[in-house]
Each structure stands twice: as C-alpha cells, then as structure tokens.
Amino acid sequence: MKTRARLPRLVACGATLALAVTLSACGGGGGGSSADDDKIHVLVYGDATNKVEKRIVDTFNKTSDVKVVLDTIPGADYQKKLQTIISTPQAPDVFFNWGGGSIKPFVKADLLLPLDDFIEKDPGLENNFLPSVFNNAVVDGKPYGIPMRGTQPVLLFHNKKVLDEAGVKPPKTWDELLDVVGKLKDAGVTPIALGGGDVWPTQMWFQYLYDRVAGPGLFEKAVGGDKSAWESADSKKALGMIRELVDAGAFGKNYDSVKYTNGGSVQLVSSGKAGFELMGSWYYSQQLTDHKAFAEKDLGYTAFPTVEGGKGDAANVAGNTNNYYSVMKKTKHPEAVAEFLKLMYSDDFVKAQLDIGNLPTTTNTDKFIDSSGTPEYSRFQYDLVADAPSFQLSWDQAYPQKASSDMHKAVQQFFNGQLDADGFIKAMQALPTE
Amino acid sequence: MTTKTTSARLAAGPRKGPRRRPSASSATQVGRPGFAWALPAAVFFALFAIVPLIMVAVLSFMSWDGLSSPEFVGTDNWSRLMDDPVMFQSIWLTLLLTVLGVVIQTPLSILLGVWAAGHQRNRAVLSVIYFIPLLLSATAVSVLWRALLDPNFGIPAEATWLFGDGNLFGEQATAIGVLAFVSTWQFTPFHTLIYQGAARAIPHVLYQAAEIDGAGRYRQFFHITLPQLRNAMITSMILMIVGGLTTFETVLILTQGGPGTDTTISAYYMYDKAFKSFDYGTGSAIALALVVAATIISLIVVRVSGYDKMRSTMEGSS
Numbered sequence: 001m002k003t004r005a006r007l008p009r010l011v012a013c014g015a016t017l018a019l020a021v022t023l024s025a026c027g028g029g030g031g032g033s034s035a036d037d038d039k040i041h042v043l044v045y046g047d048a049t050n051k052v053e054k055r056i057v058d059t060f061n062k063t064s065d066v067k068v069v070l071d072t073i074p075g076a077d078y079q080k081k082l083q084t085i086i087s088t089p090q091a092p093d094v095f096f097n098w099g100g101g102s103i104k105p106f107v108k109a110d111l112l113l114p115l116d117d118f119i120e121k122d123p124g125l126e127n128n129f130l131p132s133v134f135n136n137a138v139v140d141g142k143p144y145g146i147p148m149r150g151t152q153p154v155l156l157f158h159n160k161k162v163l164d165e166a167g168v169k170p171p172k173t174w175d176e177l178l179d180v181v182g183k184l185k186d187a188g189v190t191p192i193a194l195g196g197g198d199v200w201p202t203q204m205w206f207q208y209l210y211d212r213v214a215g216p217g218l219f220e221k222a223v224g225g226d227k228s229a230w231e232s233a234d235s236k237k238a239l240g241m242i243r244e245l246v247d248a249g250a251f252g253k254n255y256d257s258v259k260y261t262n263g264g265s266v267q268l269v270s271s272g273k274a275g276f277e278l279m280g281s282w283y284y285s286q287q288l289t290d291h292k293a294f295a296e297k298d299l300g301y302t303a304f305p306t307v308e309g310g311k312g313d314a315a316n317v318a319g320n321t322n323n324y325y326s327v328m329k330k331t332k333h334p335e336a337v338a339e340f341l342k343l344m345y346s347d348d349f350v351k352a353q354l355d356i357g358n359l360p361t362t363t364n365t366d367k368f369i370d371s372s373g374t375p376e377y378s379r380f381q382y383d384l385v386a387d388a389p390s391f392q393l394s395w396d397q398a399y400p401q402k403a404s405s406d407m408h409k410a411v412q413q414f415f416n417g418q419l420d421a422d423g424f425i426k427a428m429q430a431l432p433t434e
Numbered sequence: 435m436t437t438k439t440t441s442a443r444l445a446a447g448p449r450k451g452p453r454r455r456p457s458a459s460s461a462t463q464v465g466r467p468g469f470a471w472a473l474p475a476a477v478f479f480a481l482f483a484i485v486p487l488i489m490v491a492v493l494s495f496m497s498w499d500g501l502s503s504p505e506f507v508g509t510d511n512w513s514r515l516m517d518d519p520v521m522f523q524s525i526w527l528t529l530l531l532t533v534l535g536v537v538i539q540t541p542l543s544i545l546l547g548v549w550a551a552g553h554q555r556n557r558a559v560l561s562v563i564y565f566i567p568l569l570l571s572a573t574a575v576s577v578l579w580r581a582l583l584d585p586n587f588g589i590p591a592e593a594t595w596l597f598g599d600g601n602l603f604g605e606q607a608t609a610i611g612v613l614a615f616v617s618t619w620q621f622t623p624f625h626t627l628i629y630q631g632a633a634r635a636i637p638h639v640l641y642q643a644a645e646i647d648g649a650g651r652y653r654q655f656f657h658i659t660l661p662q663l664r665n666a667m668i669t670s671m672i673l674m675i676v677g678g679l680t681t682f683e684t685v686l687i688l689t690q691g692g693p694g695t696d697t698t699i700s701a702y703y704m705y706d707k708a709f710k711s712f713d714y715g716t717g718s719a720i721a722l723a724l725v726v727a728a729t730i731i732s733l734i735v736v737r738v739s740g741y742d743k744m745r746s747t748m749e750g751s752s
Contacts, residue, residue, distance in 0.1 A: 080709055083500050109501045197603055199692070254585040256604030256693050262577075264584055273586060402499065405710040413694035416604070 039067050040333055040340065043082065043092035045323070046072035049149060052352045056343050066336035079401060086111060086328075093331040094340070098397040099137035099145050099324045101223070105400050106326070107139045108434065113327040114142040118338045125338075128345035132391045133361040136321040145324030146341045150358025151385050152280040154204050154319040156305070157287075160298045162189055162275045170302045174212075174241070177305050181250040184275045190252040193274035195260030199408040200396060202255075202415050204278050205242060207318040207395055212307040213238040216316065216390040223398050227429040234311065239414070239421040241307075246415060256416065263290055270294040278304070280319050281381050284374070285357040301377070303384060317384055318392035322361050354378065361385065403431040487725070494719040499712045511719040520695050521720070524703040525727075527610070531699060532678030534614040535621070536671055543622050543670065547629025548659055561630075568623040575620050576687035583612060606696035609689050613697060616684050621677065625670045632666030633659060668739040672732055679728045700724050 044053050050072055057068045071092060073081050078096075085091050086106060097103050106112050119125045126134060129147050137145025158170055163180075166187035171177040184191040195201040210219055214234035221229040229235065245251075252274075258264040260279070268274040270291035277283070287295035306314035325344065327337050343349055345362045353360045354372035359381050369378045385391065396404040410427035413419040419427065494511055498504035515521045550561045567575065582588045583602050590600030602608045640658050649657065682701040685691060691698035691706060698706065700720060708717025 083712060087501050105499070105501055111501075197690075197692075199690075253599045254601035254604055257583070257585045257601050259580075262581060262584075264586065268586055402710075402712040405706050409692070409694050412692055416693055418694050 037332070038065065039069050040094065040331065040336055041069050041071055041092040042325070042340075043071045043073065043095040045078045045096050046074045049353075049356060049358060052349070052356060052358075055352055056349055059348065060340050060343060064336060064339065066333045068336075068340055083401070091328055091330070093333070094325050094327050094337055096148070097137075097145065097324050097326055098320060098393070099322070100393045100398040101400045101403075102397055103137065103144055103324075103326055104139055104434065105402075107144060111329055112144050113329045113331065113334065114144060115146065115327065116142060118334075118341065119143065121338065122342060124345060125341060128362050128364065130361045130363065130386060132385070132388060133321045136391070136393055137324045137326070145326045146344050147322040147361050148325045148344050149323040149360070150281075150353055151322050151361045151381070151391075152282060152320040153317040153381060153385055153388075153391070154208065154278060154280050155283070155301045155303065155381075155384075156276055156278050157269065157283055158276045158300045158302070159269050159272055159274070159294075160300045162187075162272050163300070166275070168275075170300060171305045172302075174305050174307045178245070178248060180275070181245070181248050185249055189272070190268065190274040191250045191276065193258070193265040193268040193277040194251045194255040195258050195265040196251070196255035196412065196415065197257060197259040197264075198261050199412050200394070201260050201265070201279065203395055203408065203411045204280075204318065205245070206238070206411060207392055208278070208304045209238045209241055209307070210235070211316050211318055211390070211392045212304070212310045212312045212314070213241070214310075215312040216392055217311075219392065219395070219398070222428070223433060225433045230425045230428045235425065236421055239424060242415070243421075246417075256412070266290055270299075281359070282357075284377055288357075301380065313389045315384075315388055316390045316392065317388045319394060320397065321391050321393050359385075400432060400434060403433070406431055490718045490721055493714055494722050496715050498714045500714060501712075504715075507715065511715045515716065515719055515723075520698060520703065521700075523695060524698050524700045527697065528679060528681075528699045528701070531610065531613060531617075531681060532675055534610075535617055535678045536674045538614060538618050539622050539625055539674060540667070540671065542618070543625035544629050544660075544663065544667070546622065546626040547631075548633045548655070548663075550626060550630045551633035564626060565623045567620045568627075570620070572620060572683040573687060575616060576684050579612070579616050579619075580688055603689055604693050606693070609693070609697045613681075613684055613688060616688065617678075617681065621674070625674070628666050628670045629663060632663050636662045668735070671739075672735050675731055675735060676728055679724065679731070 042053075042057070044050060050070075053070055057070045061067050079102075082095060082097075086095075087109065091111075103112065115125065125146060126143065130151075133147050133151060134143070137143060137147075156170070162184070163170065166184050166189070168180045168183050171180050181191040207219075214232070214237075218229050218232060218234055258268070260266065265274075265277055266283075266286055267290070269277050270287060284295065284299065284301070287299055303315075303317070325341060327334070327341075331337055345364065347364065347368070350360045350362055350365050350368050354365070354368055357373060359365065359378055365382060369375055369382060372378050392398075396407055399407060406427065410419065410424055413427075414421075414424040493504065495506060495508060496504040497507045497510070546564060550557060550564070570578075580603075583590060583600075585591060585597075585600030585602070588600075590597035590602065594600070602612050636659065640662070641654055644654050644658055680701055681699060682705065685697060685699055685702045686705070689697045691702045701724060704717050704720040704724065707713045707720060
C-alpha cells in the first residue's frame, strides 16, 4: 500500500519539476534573434493586397544579400499588435501605417528613423511621389514614411437607375444635394445610405463638410493642439449643415443599425433602396465583388459637392491619402532598407497595384492607367487626387490612435442628436492631440 | 405502488449510515493528499491568475500607453474614473443587463428544464434542438443576430408591425433589449440543463406521496419541484450573475458600446480604454473594480442564499 501512495506523489513532483523547466526555458526565448542578423522584417496589414507586397519582396530578395521577411497581421488586429510590439525587441525593421497621427506617437517616443539621409542619397524617394500624399507622413518637418499602396479618396457614389427614376442628377453643390434628397425621399427611397453602425462612415461627412466650409486650416490647427479651432464660426456652420442634412431625412432613420462592414449599406445602394453613399475609393471593388452586375452597369461616382461661400477649395479631397512604410531607428541594415523602399516607385510596383484595383501615388502612375483593369475609374481618381490642393486625411487617422474611440462617440452622438453643437465641440476639445 | 415505495426506501435507507466507514478507512490507507498534489494547479493559478491580477493592480496606479515606460501617477486614474459619467453609466448598464438576464432566463430555464426532465415523446429530440445555441460561440451568435436584425434586409424589414423602422441598434432601449435577448437565446439552454439534471434528481416518491394526497400538477410543481430545485437555482443564478458582469463579446460585436456610449458596459469600457484608447492605467482600474464588484456580489449571493451551507435535498432531510 505504501508504494502505491508514493507513486502519485512522485508523479506530481516530477510534473512540477517539468513545468518549472519549461517555464525557465520560455524565459530564454530571446536568444533566437541572432539568426536574423542578415534579415529585415517588414510588417504589413494582412489583406488581399499582400500578394503585391510578396511579389516586391521576392524581386528584392533575388538581388540582395540582406533578405526581406514579410510578416502580416490580419487587419482588425494590426494597430493593436503594432502598438504592443513596437517598443520591444520583436519590433520589425519596416512597418505599414497610415501616416499622420498613426505614427506621431512613435516619432515622439523616438522610435522612427527620419528619412532625410535616404532622400539625400536618392531624391527619387521624394520626387517620384505626389507631394500632397508624400507630405502626409511628414512629422515636425521631417519625412518618416514612403507611400506604399494606393490612394483612397472618399467619393460620392450613386445608383444611376435610382437617380434616373426619380428624375435627378448627381448634385454638384450643397443646395442641389438638399434638393435631390427631397426628391429621392418623395420617390420612396432612402436618399443616402450610411453605415452608421461602424461610425467611421458617418465621420466622412464631417471631414468633407469641415473642409469645404472652413478649408483645411481649421482641422490642421485643431490637430496641432489649438483647441479653439473647434469653437470657430466655421465649425458651427459645418455642424449646422450636418444637422440640416440629418433632419431633412437624408439618411433615413435607422442608419445606426446599418453597417458598411457587413455589406448592409453596400446592398442598400445596389438593390436600389438608397440613392447615394459616401465612401472611400475601395467601394468600387467592393461592389464589384458583392454585386458585379450592378457595379458594371449602374454604379456612378462623383466628387463631393461644393459649398457656396465656403473657404475650402472645391477640389479638395478627403480620405486615406495612402499607406506608408516607416523605418525603425534600431534597424541594423539602413542601406538595404533604403534599397527596398526604392522599389515603391518602380514600374513593376505600379503595374502590380493597378492590376488589383489600387491606385499608387507615384508620378509615373499616369503612364500605366490606360492599360489597367478599370481605366476610366482609375483615371477619375488619379486626376482628382493629382489636382487636389489639399488631401484631408481621415480624422481618426490624423489624430493619435488613442483619440479615435472618443471621437467616434462624439460623431455618433451629434448625428443622433444626443449632443448639440456645443456638446460636440467640447467633446472634440477633450481629445488628446499627442 | 406500495411495494415499489418500500423497495425504493430500502435501497435509499442503508446508504446513509455505513457509507462513511469505507471512505474513512481508504483515507488512512492512501494517506491524506499532500501539498504536492495541489502544486501544479497552484503554480498555474498563481502564474495565470494571481500574478496578472497583482500586475493589473499596480498598473491601475500608473499611466501607460504601451509605448513609453509606465509612469507612476498615484490615484489619478481612480479619481478620474470617480468623476466619469460614462463609468457610472457603465456600472448601471452592467447591473441592468445582469438583472435582466437573471429575471428572464431563470423562469424560462426552470420551465424548460423541468419539462425536459419528464418522459414525454419527442422530448429528447426537442431537448437537443434547444441545446444548439449553447454549442455556438458567442461571437458566431452575435454575428448571426446582427445580420438577422438588420433593419433593411433582416427580420425587421419583414415584420414592420413589430419592429417599426427597425432601428434596433440605434436607440438605447432597443439596443439593450437586443443584448438581453441574445444572451438569453444563447445561455438559457445551459441553465435548462442544470435544472433538468436537478429535476431528475428529485426522488420520485415525493410525487407519488403527493399524488396519493391528491395534489394536482401545479401544486406538485410549486410544493415539490420548486423547493427541491433550490440549490440548482442558486448555482444557476451565481453563474448568471458572474456571466452577466463579465459579458463582453455580444456587446463588442452587436453594438460596440453604441450608439455613443448607450450600451457601454463596464467590461467593454475597460476594453475601450485599454485597447482602443491605449490608456492601460485606466483600463486596469476598471478591470480591478470589476473583479472586486463581481467577488462581492457573488459572496453576497452565496451568503444570502445559504449556498455555503448547502443543505441537503436528500430524501427526508429537506
């Protein structure tokens, strides 16, 4: 009997010992990095565009001694994961971002390499990109990012059939928009589809109206830390216009229960239940995937209407200027990184992006548009962005990441009437700007 | 009838007395389990529960964005939370959702559980169907209902007489209603299972005696079944309360705490602060407050209900 009792005790002790050994082994895991001495890690938002990035990496690795390793993180987790690892030894050498506020905190924490030296050696790293796009990754006067995907201006899309049936044309001015809203309502459709459940589509209306009414200066001031900008007369005027549009029933009543991300608002437009939707340029390929016949025949697009008397240039656009590659200061192979970044304006890169429906923002993009999959649409976007005096980066990307949640709440509450203009202004003033 | 009763009593009778002896003797033979037995579990518990809890407690007195090194700020995070209307609203919403869950799910699952414990035809088949929602992950369930309740293409679009314009996620009252409904839909099967097991364990003789005394089905239910389900009810309610206080996925997927902050319950507010606003200090403070609150509430329920004494429901002693 005694031996039987001893056995389990022995097993338990052994298990504990094994556990302790395993745990101490975990602690020493950092030693593996020495094998990575001749590699550069590039961290990218994981989605369909990765196939282009893989191709570029393969091209680079063929001729380079220092090899690039592409790491991808699924989109929804990207920002969180990046913030978690960026100040640790696991941080990549080069990483994907949205420019603007998305890299500001990293610059402040002294983690990023200013790209002046790279550009001095190869001015093409700056000159080969559209200036309005390139400047978006400039923080405190120094460039910190090289554009690496496509530009995503926000456009006003519409269902041609619905507009024809109601006897209206896409509006060119704000007053025309209000008029069209009334007519579409009379025709029994929701004038404008809005995925309010996601909130960022709601925010797009704020971005554009503030830009049209006050010009880009107001938001620049606000995001720069001057909170009085939100109290200005222009700010109140823009808010009044949003209120007017919502109260006119432009978005129907149940927009907050509709999402863009689950295809709800997309289907509203394609099925003819709604006339318009304000959305980033990726909308076209989304419709093409979800509702092919509609996208090819009845999907129309125009720029955001102008506002009479507004200070902003009617040609200004808003949206995501582009995505960028930024370089970590700690990288051991800055020369190789510089060589890798040069591929972002190569002909091969531009062609590959155009093939999958992205619109790169290099100066040589123009040459390849006509041979792309959707030349007319690409051309429209390209001219819009190239001619834009200012490209307003999405508010939630321009502000530091930590402000986006509170900003979304304010936007949604103002839209629903839970906050009045003063409440909204206060909420925006409370946002952290650095 | 009588023979059956006696045989049941005979079978149950001897269980009480001599049962202790063999277990006591085997204990002396094998020896009391030493500390070594608990060591692996204790090490795991310390590593994955106690240590993180202490770290969260420390972090709640710091300001940290995940980038720079944490900075000690004393009780700043806590005092800011005390002045934060959203925090108070979130506590109130958490309690509301928890109470709604208990109030709606308890009667439902008792009825279903008692019914499922019977011998009706097709009972087994229907029980399996009732059980399906529990097999789905909360995430899948939330995605499913989000789509089903879409105002333009879901059920509300077809049943306008019931849902009006279908703006279920756009107003506070209806959004909370949806959250309560979805958790009820998912978790009632689990509690039904608890009640089914408990109802099956009720000695049959009690019903037979009641029948002889002329008690009808309803009297049997209220005077035998319900009192005998007491302990199961407490177990189930504690699980509901703890589950209610820590609800998260349904809110994350169905409403994202919105519209505005209308459905921002405490657990979601913690996530929002820590992982969306990168304010890990405040997030930790909320998390700690939630741990303390859930512990206190559970203790109160245990004390008030007498669960700690766990009175026996064995025949004759209830």
